[in-house]
Amino acid sequence: MVVIPEELITLAADKRLIPFLGAGFSDSLNLPTWESMLRALCTSIEGSLSFDELRQATGNDYLQIAEYLYLKCDRHIGPIRHQLERSLSSHISPLVSDPHLELANLGAPQIYTTNYDDLIEETYRRLALPVSVVVLPKHVALAHTDRTQIVKYHGDLQHEQTLVLTESAYYKRLDFESPMDLKFRSDLLGKSVLFMGYSFRDVNIRIVWFKLMEMMRDIPEADRRPSYIVRLESNAALEELYSAVGLKTVVLSPDGPVKDRADRARLLADFLLELSTRAGTRASGGQVIASGALLRAVETQIQETERIFSPFLGEPRLGGAGILGARDKYVGKLLSAVIPEPHVSATHQALEKAMPYLGMDDFVSIARRIPASRTLTENVVRMLAAGGHEEARSTKRRLVHSLSDWSKIWSCPVGSKTADFVLRAFAKEITYQSQQGADEDIAYLADLVARISQGDLVDGSKVDALRGEAAELLGIARLVYPSIGDLQPARDAPPQLSSVLQEVSQRATAFAPVELPRAALDSLRMKELRLNIDGREGVRARPQPAPRRRPSVARPS
Known part of the structure; x- marks a missing residue:
């Protein structure tokens, strides 16, 4: 794991860090070499x-x-x-480069580069972030301070006269008398440089840094802060030489060299992600840009959460668990991130995986953002089917009143295991509410079972059997709550609860058991048992809730 100096994090947080980029920064885009x-x-x-x-x-x-x-x-x-x-010239979008996206998240006011291409500024433009390119002397004088400045230190292909390509042109630049050099010297006061994409033996950086330090001898020591160079592998001798001139080394791969371009880009992006996260920086306007590096970090965080918490969440995992959310450093960033086009699909998949571990507000936010999917529908169904305690009922009420596009929620059918869970829960609820108490759990379940009965909520080879089970259970439930027989839920509407909830409220006020026919009770027990057996493969046993007390019905909001 990369050790990021605390001073470097503070510099980034205080906007006193100037990234200075070389050709290696664009490794993942497979650009041609010199x-x-x-x-x-x-x-x-x-x-x-x-x-x-x-x-x-x-x-x-x-x-x-x-x-x-x-x-x-x-x-x-x-x-x-x-x-x-x-x-x-290439049609490759820089938005597929994680280092470029994470560079934007670093939120540096100025970025210097010796590259001639326009990939850095094009990244900002495609993300609709304010940017100003500094190439000509007049740009130095007119540079905007309210937007990120991209300073093309060795010129730009659009301005032939600015290019530093040859030996003679390079040595002329070593006079350090150009407007670009004076700007660099001015920008560096009280700030530090973070060199990325350069080799230890890159003559550009060795000489530029040496000449710059010579120019700044008259600057008070307090205004000359240490700067950094990011390198893949370690080299003790060269690190000592750089340290002597105030240039510290951050090694991304201390265990050895990394030759693959994609791996080098991944290490650099992961470093920038960790730096921006710990520094609390964002792109211009306070935005967070989703990148492949952030998605990898979120995936790791979800896997760790699953490893620790899944055994305690039961089956099926309940949405709205609140284990992850806005407070978590990676998932929290993704919840509010702007998603570039190359990462839309992967981001939606990551958000779906996080759903079972999110609090209600985060869950609803994601449900509104992502497109229709089976994962989304199953999470909503499982939340509506969960019950047995007031917290689950509160979650269901909030969910019904917070989600707006129910046609999206119901557009993707669930799998047979989720349908089995709903039917099993409904069978248990009928048994309980006929003999022991009345609460609103049965209203949500009845709506779901009615959707299964209609054939709208489930697909697969067991559809006909599940529809039959659902119809039979609805018939038994009518003996307790007659209005259940009138349910005809629509595919673009939230759960239809009012009539059933009214009957639940009346029964809770003056509760009296309903004696079900022996055949109905036997059928309920058989269904609970068989559905348990059919759905047990790969299922964790759900912890048993505390014994239910005589119910009091929460007033529907």
Whole structure:
């Protein structure tokens, strides 16, 4: 697990951290490397040496290779820029890159990059986040302070004259007299830099940081805070050298190198997720952006919750348990997150998995956001079927009055196990309410059983049998509450409760047992037993509720 320095978390929380990004930050997007671009350029320039010959002659120095090609083009940068533009042009959305999404969640006021592409600013635009790109000297003077500034430190492909591509152009920049350099020096006062996507041996960062520290010698020590470089693997010698110039190292993979691009991107995104979560930062406007990294963290949190709590929730797991929710660092973020298009489906699946462990308010919020699904319907059905105590009844009342789009709730049928549970609960409830007391649990169950009887609520090979069971149980229940026989629930309406609840209230006021025919009682016992047997595979035993007292009916709200 990555150890994030507390000072770095504080810097991020106080908006005093400047991300400075290199090419490795876009690893997951499979962009071409400098080598592949220079190799292609060598083959397109007449009279040029081959890339392999140039690499051998320059000691694999890409800046010198670019300088050679610049000279072969009569000192025109256009051909090199054109090759870069062709190589970097892609229809891949940066929203599939978790590091880019988590960068937005970091909420940094300024972001610096030596990359020439527009992936960072395009991420902000596609997320409808306010952004200002700083490339030209006039941009420095006119940069908006009320939006995230993306500072293209080595130029932008749209402005050919700004590109720092060759050895000569790079060394000219080392004078540190350009408006971009002066802006960097000014922005850094009282702040720290977080380098990401760079190699220890990347000449860009080594020299840029050295020259910058030289420029800031006259700055009071209190205004020169330590900065950080994020690296995949550890290198004790180089870490010591960087520490000497005020650059601390955060190692993402202390156990060894990570060669796969996807794994490198995952580690970087997980690091940024943890940093933004612990710092409490969000994207502009207070938004949280859902990413693959957040979804992985939520999945882990749900699995851990299931491992600990599922044995105590019984079968079926009751929605509205309130174990997870807005207070949890990852699930809480996802509950209020803006969902980019590439992650919509996965986000809905994660929210569905979290449903059984959410409190009522969070459950209703999710039910309104996600599309129709069997998981959603089954969770609602199980919550309505649960009973035996006042807390469950309160949950059911709130659920019925909070959900609005019931056509969505009823549009996906449940499985036979859930239907078995409903019928078993109804059989038990008829037995109890005929002999011992009256409460509103039976009204919710009767509505569900009527939906099963109509064939609207269940699918699968057992549909006909379940409909028959439901019809028979409704017939017996009518002997206790005659209005149950009139139930005809609609597929776009909430549970129809009023007539049954009225009869429940009357019986609770002056309770008298109803003697059911022996055949009906035997049928109820047989159904309870058989449904228990049919539905027991993979089912955890549900804890028995405390003995019921003589009921008092809660007034329907």
